[in-house]
Amino acid sequence: MTSGKTEVLLVGCGKMGGALLAGWLKGGAVDRAVAVDPGPGPDVFAGDARVTVCRSGLDLPAGFAPDVVxxxxxxxxxxDAAPVYRDIVQRGAVVLSIAAGKTIAHFEDLYGAATPVVRAMPNTPAAIGRGISVAVPNARVTPAQRALCDRLLQAGGAVEWVDDEALIDVVTATSGGGPAYVFLLIESLAAAGVAAGLPADLAMKLARTTVSGAGELARQSSETAEQLRKNVTSPNGTTQAALGVLMAEGGVPDLMVRAIAAATRRSRELAD
Structure with a gap:
């Protein structure tokens, strides 16, 4: 740990870890990062002087003492991966976990009861700075460590903090997996257009642009999502005909409740 500089150990540099690292480097949030991953994920950062790539946690630079793991x-x-870093955590680093299902207690058991731990759930739009993370700290996290974790998470987009760790499982189901649900909507909308007679490339362009445009409108508008939906829906018009199918009993609203419940259950199962 170097005075005045932020040093990070990133364990896992796949889609999510890589997206966060890209954000940290772009925004100047870290002065030095060591990325550990046996796969090709960190290779794209190998040319950056601020990044050291290691294939194993046993290959860390000598004397490296990061502010956050x-x-x-x-x-x-x-x-297999986490126990390797017990010594480095116990030198004073805060643990910031974005692993689905793994509780704060899991890391306290692994690294010691006095370990400061922040459990967070970001999502993949962090790769373009448009994600959202929800985080919860344990009682050992200092204000400075919380501010550091907040800054690192903000590199990927908005950040919200909660006091109830149980909410993180619901967050995982809702926003953590949410991009996949939106991508499924794009797939389904395009496929429906093809089934109705559109060329496949045009159907996909319409679906992608419509969903991304509607999302941006929802982000910028002061109106509720419900009102925005009503704004598009003329009485007895074509959109109302479609919504009559989508919003019928067993339709999208009911399916989404069941889907989020299933994902929440699975998140809690991963804690075992």
Whole structure:
């Protein structure tokens, strides 16, 4: 840990970890980052003098003592990956975990009860600075460590903090997986257009542009999503005919409730 400089150990440099690292470098949020990943993920950063790429946690630079250890590996890899960093965490680093399902207690058991831990759930639009993260700290996180984690998460977009860790499972289901649901909407909208007679390339262009444009309108508008929907829906018009199908019993609203419930259950199962 170097006075006045922010040093980060990133464990896992896949889609999410790589997106965060790109944001940190672009915004100047870190002075030095060591990225550990056995795969090709960190290779795109190898030309940046601020980044050291390691293939294993056993290959860290001598004397490296980061301010924060960011755990960004898949939950299924946690048992093999995380214990390697016990010594480096115990030198005073705050642990910032973005691993789905892994609780604060998991890291306290792994690294010691006195370990400062922030559990967070970002999402993949962080790659373009348009994501959102929700984070919860344990009682050992200092105000300075919370501010550091907030700054690192902000590199990927908006950040919200909660006090109830149980909400992170619901966040994982809602915004963590949310981009996949939106991409499915694009796929489905395009496929429906093709089924109705549109050329495939035109149908996909219409679907992608419509969904991204509607999302940006929702972001910028002061109106509720419900009102924005009503603004598009003329009485007895074509949109109302479609919504009559989508919003019928068992339709999109009911399906989304079931989907979020299923993802929340799975997030809690991953804690075991």
């Amino acid at each position: 960011v755990i960004a590996v898949k939950p299924q890899m946690m048992a």
